[in-house]
Amino acid sequence: EPEVTQTPSHQVTQMGQEVILRCVPISNHLYFYWYRQILGQKVEFLVSFYNNEISEKSEIFDDQFSVERPDGSNFTLKIRSTKLEDSAMYFCASSERYGGNYEQYFGPGTRLTVT
Amino acid sequence: KNQVEQSPQSLIILEGKNCTLQCNYTVSPFSNLRWYKQDTGRGPVSLTIMTFSENTKSNGRYTATLDADTKQSSLHITASQLSDSASYICVVSRNNYGQNFVFGPGTRLSVLP
Numbered sequence: 001e002p003e004v005t006q007t008p009s010h011q012v013t014q015m016g017q018e019v020i021l022r023c024v025p026i027s028n029h030l031y032f033y034w035y036r037q038i039l040g041q042k043v044e045f046l047v048s049f050y051n052n053e054i055s056e057k058s059e060i061f062d063d064q065f066s067v068e069r070p071d072g073s074n075f076t077l078k079i080r081s082t083k084l085e086d087s088a089m090y091f092c093a094s095s096e097r098y099g100g101n102y103e104q105y106f107g108p109g110t111r112l113t114v115t
Numbered sequence: 116k117n118q119v120e121q122s123p124q125s126l127i128i129l130e131g132k133n134c135t136l137q138c139n140y141t142v143s144p145f146s147n148l149r150w151y152k153q154d155t156g157r158g159p160v161s162l163t164i165m166t167f168s169e170n171t172k173s174n175g176r177y178t179a180t181l182d183a184d185t186k187q188s189s190l191h192i193t194a195s196q197l198s199d200s201a202s203y204i205c206v207v208s209r210n211n212y213g214q215n216f217v218f219g220p221g222t223r224l225s226v227l228p
Contacts, residue, residue, distance in 0.1 A: 004158075043159065043204065043218040056215050091158045101147060101166060106158030 002026045004107035006092050012113045013082055021077045021110045023092030032075045033093040033104060034067065036060070043091070049075065050098060082114045117142045119207050119219035127225045132195055136222045138188040138205030146208040150179050150190045153202045153221065162190070162203075195226045 005024045013019050025032050034046040048055040049067050064080045075094075079086055089111050093104040119140045128134050140148070147166045151159035163172045163179040165188070171180050176193045190203055202221040209215050 042220045043153075043206075045216045045218070048215075058215065089156075093158070101164055103161045103164065106160065109156070109158055 004092055004094055004105050006090075006107040006110050008110060009108070010111045010113070012115065015084055015114055016081050019079050019082055019112065021079075021090050021092075021112070023075045023077075023094075023107055024073050025075055025092065025094030026096075026105055027073070029094035029096050029105075031055070031095045031098050031102075032067075032069070033095075034077045035091040035093065035106075036088040037091065037109075038085075038088040046077075055098070079112075082112075084114050087112060087114045117207075117209055117217050119205055119217050121203075121205050121219040121222050123222060124220070125223040125225070127227060128195055130195060130197055130226055130228050133191065133193050134195060134224065136190045136192075136203050136205075136224070138190070138219055140186050140188070140205070140207045140217070140219075142186075142207040142209045142217050144209060145183065145186075148179075148181055148188050149206040149208075149216075150177070150188075151204040151206060153204055155201070159204055192224075195224075197226050197228060200224060200226045 007022045032049045035043050037043045045058050047057040047061045066078045068076050089109045091109045092107045095102045095104045122137045149164045150162040153159040162177050165181045167183050178191045181188045202223050204221040205219040207217050
């Protein structure tokens with residue numbers, strides 16, 4: 001069964017450094033998402049992406065974040081200058097269509113630790 | 116403020132028993148409501164999706180209900196199994212396109228033998 005994959009599974013970085021989290025969505029999916037989950041807290045929506053553009057973003061997704069689809073398979077989240085509070089699990093998701101009734105399939109997540 | 120609340124925070128049941136998890140939301144506008152199962156350290160997996168016009172939906176042993184008037188939903192698990200031990204998350208999308216999601220804090224379910 002097709003699945004969303006994410007790399008790396010765990011990333012440790014120093015405060016102020018840039019990190020890129022990578023995701024490979026399901027191949028026939030057109031819509032992509034990033035979420036984060038701080039340890040012990042609820043999942044938070046960051047951004048949705050379609051046709052090489054951001055469709056929607058939350059208040060969390062400020063100027064230090066960016067997303068990109070550099071090729072036909074990868075979808076990346078870049079954090080320009082990491083802060084301690086960026087430490088969280090980051091989940092990528094994809095869906096076949098745009099709209100509320102379509103399932104989103106989540107990847108296993110990347111645990112980001114900022115020291 | 117757009118919020119999703121869930122109760123109980125955690126629940127312990129014996130294998131084979133049924134249980135019901137609750138979700139209340141104040142999200143507006145409402146597009147749809149989803150229930151997800153999240154195993155520890157894994158991404159959420161969709162169980163059900165309900166729009167405004169649907170008041171019940173089943174997926175195997177999982178049955179979700181929605182009362183859009185009172186802004187409440189429940190997830191009923193029948194004949195629980197050890198593998199049902201996970202967090203169950205209620206998620207409400209807040210626009211017509213359904214892409215901006217508000218997550219609840221989840222209910223941590225433990226099924227004991």
